[in-house]
Amino acid sequence: MRKYLLISCLISSVAFPQEVIKLEKTQITATRVERPELEIPAGVETVTKDEIEMERQYNTSEFLESLPGVQATTKNGGYDVRLIIRGGGLKAPYAVREINILLDGVPITDPDGLTRLDFVDPQLLEEIDVVKGPNSTLYGANSAGGVVNFITISPFKFQGFKVRAGYGNYGTYMSRLLYGGNDGGNLFYNASFSYRKSDSWREWNRFESFQTTAKLGWMIDESSSLETTVSFTKSDLQLPGSLTKEEFETDPTQQTSSAWRRSGRYSRIFFWSNKYTNELSDNLTLKSTIYLQRWTHYHPVFGRINDGGSYVGGIDTQLEIKHQLFGKKALLLTGIQGRYDHYNTQRYLYQICVLQDGSVDYCRNASRTNPIDYVLTDTTDKLYDDQKNRNYTAGIFVQETVHPTERIILDLGIRFDTVRFDIEKDSYYELKYWPGYYYSELTTPTHEETSKTWNMVSPRVGVVYKFIPNWSMYGTISTGFQTPQDSELLANPDLDASTTVNYEIGTRFVNNRVYISSSIFMMKTDKEIVQTYDSNGERIYVNAGKTTKKGFELEGKLKLTKGIYLGGSYTYYNFKYDSFVFQDRRGNTYDFSGKKLYYIPEYMYSLYLTGKHKTGLKFRIEVNTWGPYYVDNANTEKYDNYKNITNLMVGYEKGKKFEVSFDVRNLFDKKYASQYVKSDTSDDYYIYPAPPRTYMVRASYKF
Numbered sequence: 130m131r132k133y134l135l136i137s138c139l140i141s142s143v144a145f146p147q148e149v150i151k152l153e154k155t156q157i158t159a160t161r162v163e164r165p166e167l168e169i170p171a172g173v174e175t176v177t178k179d180e181i182e183m184e185r186q187y188n189t190s191e192f193l194e195s196l197p198g199v200q201a202t203t204k205n206g207g208y209d210v211r212l213i214i215r216g217g218g219l220k221a222p223y224a225v226r227e228i229n230i231l232l233d234g235v236p237i238t239d240p241d242g243l244t245r246l247d248f249v250d251p252q253l254l255e256e257i258d259v260v261k262g263p264n265s266t267l268y269g270a271n272s273a274g275g276v277v278n279f280i281t282i283s284p285f286k287f288q289g290f291k292v293r294a295g296y297g298n299y300g301t302y303m304s305r306l307l308y309g310g311n312d313g314g315n316l317f318y319n320a321s322f323s324y325r326k327s328d329s330w331r332e333w334n335r336f337e338s339f340q341t342t343a344k345l346g347w348m349i350d351e352s353s354s355l356e357t358t359v360s361f362t363k364s365d366l367q368l369p370g371s372l373t374k375e376e377f378e379t380d381p382t383q384q385t386s387s388a389w390r391r392s393g394r395y396s397r398i399f400f401w402s403n404k405y406t407n408e409l410s411d412n413l414t415l416k417s418t419i420y421l422q423r424w425t426h427y428h429p430v431f432g433r434i435n436d437g438g439s440y441v442g443g444i445d446t447q448l449e450i451k452h453q454l455f456g457k458k459a460l461l462l463t464g465i466q467g468r469y470d471h472y473n474t475q476r477y478l479y480q481i482c483v484l485q486d487g488s489v490d491y492c493r494n495a496s497r498t499n500p501i502d503y504v505l506t507d508t509t510d511k512l513y514d515d516q517k518n519r520n521y522t523a524g525i526f527v528q529e530t531v532h533p534t535e536r537i538i539l540d541l542g543i544r545f546d547t548v549r550f551d552i553e554k555d556s557y558y559e560l561k562y563w564p565g566y567y568y569s570e571l572t573t574p575t576h577e578e579t580s581k582t583w584n585m586v587s588p589r590v591g592v593v594y595k596f597i598p599n600w601s602m603y604g605t606i607s608t609g610f611q612t613p614q615d616s617e618l619l620a621n622p623d624l625d626a627s628t629t630v631n632y633e634i635g636t637r638f639v640n641n642r643v644y645i646s647s648s649i650f651m652m653k654t655d656k657e658i659v660q661t662y663d664s665n666g667e668r669i670y671v672n673a674g675k676t677t678k679k680g681f682e683l684e685g686k687l688k689l690t691k692g693i694y695l696g697g698s699y700t701y702y703n704f705k706y707d708s709f710v711f712q713d714r715r716g717n718t719y720d721f722s723g724k725k726l727y728y729i730p731e732y733m734y735s736l737y738l739t740g741k742h743k744t745g746l747k748f749r750i751e752v753n754t755w756g757p758y759y760v761d762n763a764n765t766e767k768y769d770n771y772k773n774i775t776n777l778m779v780g781y782e783k784g785k786k787f788e789v790s791f792d793v794r795n796l797f798d799k800k801y802a803s804q805y806v807k808s809d810t811s812d813d814y815y816i817y818p819a820p821p822r823t824y825m826v827r828a829s830y831k832f
Contacts, residue, residue, distance in 0.1 A: 152644040152686060153599075158231070158258035158278040160530070160540070161267055161462055162449060167637050168538055170591025170603040172198065172215075172261035172648050172682065178254075183739060183749045183778060185295075185792050185825050186251045187303055187325060189279070195735040195751055197682040197698035198261045202803040204817040206329055207336030207366040208247045211804060214261050215652065216678050216704050216729060217274015217629075227274035227611050229264075233281055233358065235402045235420045236443070240470055240520040240548060241614040242271035245424075247364040247396050249279045250340045252293070252305045252323045256280040261682075262631040262650060263609025266542040266589035269466060269524040273609030273629040273654070284309060284317040284346035284356065293829035300328030301825065317346040330821055331369045332384035333391070338364040353407040360400045368392040368430075371804075371815040381800065381818035388566050389431050391479070391507035396426040397438075412451040419444050429479070429507040432560045436509065437474025437516075443467060459531040462542075465524065472518040477509035478558060478568055485565060493558075493568050500565025513558045513568075518615055519551040528589075540591040540605075548626075549582045552615055563714075579622040585610045600638045607631045613658055617670040625672050627656045635682075644686040652678040661712045675707035676726065693740035700733040709762070713810045721762045721809075728806055730771070732756040741782075747790075749778045760814075761807040768805040773797075774819075780827075789828040798822035 154175040157163045166173055174196045184191040190210045193201035200213040210225065212218050217227040225244040230237050238244040260276040268276050287309035295303040302324070309319035326337045342360040349355060370385025370392060384390055402420040409415055425438030447464030482492040483502045493510060495501045528542035554577045559569045591605035608631070613624045635648030657674025680703065686696035709721040737751035753776075757769035775797055780790030803819040 152641065152688065153639045156258050158234075158276060159260045159264070160528075161447060161464075162460065166646075167595070167599065167601045167639060168593055170538070170540055170593050170605045171264070171607065172633060172635060172650065174199070174259040174261070176257040176259070178256060181254050181257070183747070185778075185794070185827070186254070187295075187301075187825070189246055189249055189251050189254075189257075191251075191794075192254070192257055193259070193277075194753055195698065195737065196259060197684050197700045197733075197735075198680065199259065200730075200733070200755075202819065204803055205366060205368050206327060206331075206334055206820070207325075208245075208249070208338065208364060209366065209368075210246050212277070213728075214259070214275040214277075215650070215680060216676075216702075216726060217262075219726060219728060220658075226614075227271065229268045229270075229272040229276045231268075231276065231278040232400070233402065234278060234404070234445070235400075235418060236268075236468070237400075237422070238271055239439075239472075240270065240468070240522050240550070241612055241618075243614065245394075245396070247338070247362055247366075247394075248398055248400065250281070250321070250323050250342065250360075250362075252303065252325075253281045253307075253321055253340075253342060254279055255282045255286070262633060262652065263587075263607050263629045264589075265546070265585070265587035265609040266544045266607065267526060267528065269526075269544065269546045269587075270522060270548050270583075270585070270610060270612050270626075273611040273627065281342070281358075282307070282309075282319060282321075282344075284319045284344040285348075285354075287319050288317075289831050291829060291831040293827065295825050295827035297327075297825035298823055299330045300326070301823070302326045303825070303827075315348040317348070319344050329367075329369075330823070331382050331818070333367045333393075334369040334384070336366045338362065338366075340364075352409070353405070355406075356404045358400070358402045360398075362396070362398040362400075364398075365395045366393060368394065371817055374814040374816065377802065377814075377816040377818055386503075387431075388482075388501050388503045389429070389479075391504050392429050392431070393507060394426055394428045396424060396428075399423040414449040415446075416449070417444070417446040432479075432566065433476040433513050434479060434507065434509050435474050435476050437472070439470055439472040439518075441468065441470050443469070454529070454531050457532050459529060462526075462528045462530070464526055466526075467523045468521070470518065470520040472520070473516070475515050476513040478511050478513050479504045479506070480508045480510040481505045493570070495565075495567035497561070497564065497567060500561075500567045511558070513560075514554055514556040516552065516554040516615075521547075521549045523547050536595045538593040538595075540589070542589040544587045546585045546587065546610075547582060548585070548612055549580070550612075550615065550618060551580045552619060553578050554619060577619055579618060581618055581622060581624070583610075583612060583626045585626060585628075599640050600636070602634070602636045604634045605631070607633075611658075613670065617658055620668065621670050624658060624670060625656050627654060627658055627672070627674075629654045642688045645684070647681070647683045649681050650679070652676075654678070657709075659709060659711065661710075662714050662716075674709045676704065676709075677707055678702070678704040678726075680704075689740075692742060693738075695738050697736040698734065700730075702729050702731060702733075704729045706762070711762070711809065717810070719763065719809060724762055724764045725759055727759045727761050727764075728804065730755040730758045745781050745783050747778075747780045747782060749776075751776050760805055762809050766807060768802065770801045770805075771819075772799075772801075774799060774801065786831050787829070789826075791824065791826050793822060793824045795820060795822045 190201040230244040258278040291307045293305045305323040307321045347355045422441040428435035450461040479492045524546040526544035595601045610626045633650040654676045656672040659674040681701040684698040704726040739749040741747040755771035757767040778792035782788040804817040
């Protein structure tokens with residue numbers, strides 16, 4: 130029966146085109162079971178397939194940048210995204226941190242909370258689920274800032290052969306081949322090949338990515354199914370680095386003047402997952418996923434060149450049990466998650482440098498009196514250090530959902546996690562910072578070992594009250610925790626995990642013309658891990674920070690006429706340090722308690738008009754603005770030029786066969802920074818210029 134319902138849905142979706150925006154949306158990520166947003170006691174956002182297809186689909190920030198409570202920018206182009214949700218992710222100097230990232234429900238976030246988005250193919254996405262605020266009750270470690278689930282095209286939902294290609298300025302190309310089919314019975318499959326490339330508008334910022342994915346779906350019988358995914362990614366990205374204030378104002382297209390101006394990341398990723406679903410009875414459903422990942426990267430960065438990778442394996446199994454509780458319908462959700470990461474990396478010295486006296490020499494020959502001016506190549510020299518991490522995570526969770534009355538939905542959940550890090554490191558050189566950069570070979574190599582286990586309990590309670598079927602109000606208290614990074618733990622083996630508690634109320638209203646959602650939240654973070662220096666000028670990390678984050682979010686959509694929508698969002702932030710004392714290398718102490726968090730705007734808003742006409746014409750125009758934000762923890766200066774960034778797309782589609790579009794990002798070619806920050810202890814600025822006006826022409830055809 131289930132198989133025939135699925136085929137019927139596939140046929141109807143082809144025969145009757147969907148609207149650009151679904152005012153009433155459902156999501157599975159926030160509660161691990163599919164629910165309408167009206168019945169979810171949490172701040173959530175759902176980006177649908179039709180909304181995704183109105184964007185360029187080159188970088189995942191395109192889909193997230195207009196959402197309330199979300200800061201999504203790119204510092205380096207390509208797959209790079211600086212993602213911050215309600216302040217979660219602010220600590221990440223690169224990649225994504227404090228936010229649990231899933232790919233088709235499978236975690237791609239490391240146990241220490243770092244995520245690299247080269248796993249994700251933007252051209253293969255059909256939905257993005259965003260959960261704002263901590264959700265460790267259902268997803269465990271490193272969900273203190275939120276959860277984002279990138280959902281790709283299912284083998285059960287696409288049949289045919291589709292070709293897409295795009296061309297843009299700055300030598301930018303993108304293409305995708307997607308083929309899906311059915312053997313005439315219970316077997317469904319698809320395969321995709323995608324390519325993205327850009328010479329970029331900045332020096333030393335070339336990007337090239339090739340991704341291929343194969344999926345197999347088997348409807349075993351009327352109540353069970355199996356879905357297997359295999360993918361491979363080859364992604365190369367040069368990192369141009371930050372600019373000084375003078376460089377940004379003079380020529381934002383130049384690469385960094387930093388000594389380490391040959392940074393980049395060149396990765397290879399293998400991803401496999403196997404998902405099994407079985408409706409064992411009308412009241413009992415089993416869902417189980419096992420997965421394997423293997424990634425490697427060659428990663429020249431500050432002072433060293435990383436050459437390593439990780440083997441990852443895990444399992445995620447849950448049971449959904451429908452039952453009666455005190456005579457009321459209820460759903461018990463329980464499950465286990467386990468994961469093992471086997472990480473090895475060797476870091477090397479840069480090989481060839483220009484020294485301060487102008488000579489070209491091996492970087493290892495630099496000295497205190499003749500330090501490194503800048504590197505000339507990104508090739509390796511001698512081994513700097515060798516590190517091995519063995520990380521284990523395991524969690525068990527239970528959540529009871531009960532309907533005490535027809536209008537009330539109550540969620541009660543709790544989870545226990547254990548996370549263990551075993552780290553070994555052998556060091557052969559040390560990087561000196563003063564009076565300039567140079568390598569110092571250790572007389573005797575050092576060996577460091579540390580092991581740490583965290584046992585964490587994460588409770589959650591949420592309630593929804595439905596005034597009428599299309600208007601609800603919710604309240605929630607949720608928790609999350611964040612483990613230290615391996616470098617932080619090596620510097621201080623006694624570090625605890627930081628914890629966050631979120632208090633939130635909100636309301637949602639939806640009918641066939643209007644959608645309105647708003648929320649007020651307060652998050653308290655304790656044992657925040659902060660960087661400081663000891664009396665010898667050595668960098669250390671301590672649990673010394675406390676923050677309070679208060680905010681308000683508002684989102685609305687109005688259906689003007691059939692297929693045409695006007696929408697927008699507004700976010701207000703008041704994020705402050707309750708406690709944060711910092712000591713620099715020279716022993717100077719700075720007290721940032723009571724100061725606002727840097728790089729967090731006072732407000733953000735977005736406006737858009739989007740639609741599809743029955744003639745096949747379609748369009749989207751959006752304007753995004755950030756309010757002023759402090760550029761440092763001392764709150765000495767604000768940046769206030771991220772305003773009215775306008776993006777435009779116009780296109781035409783004929784049925785579901787042919788589509789052509791032209792889009793322009795940063796339509797008015799505004800000069801602004803995607804990140805503008807300043808050192809707390811000097812007048813040094815670290816500015817990442819945002820892209821100028823870029824355009825892309827795309828066309829696709831389905832055979």
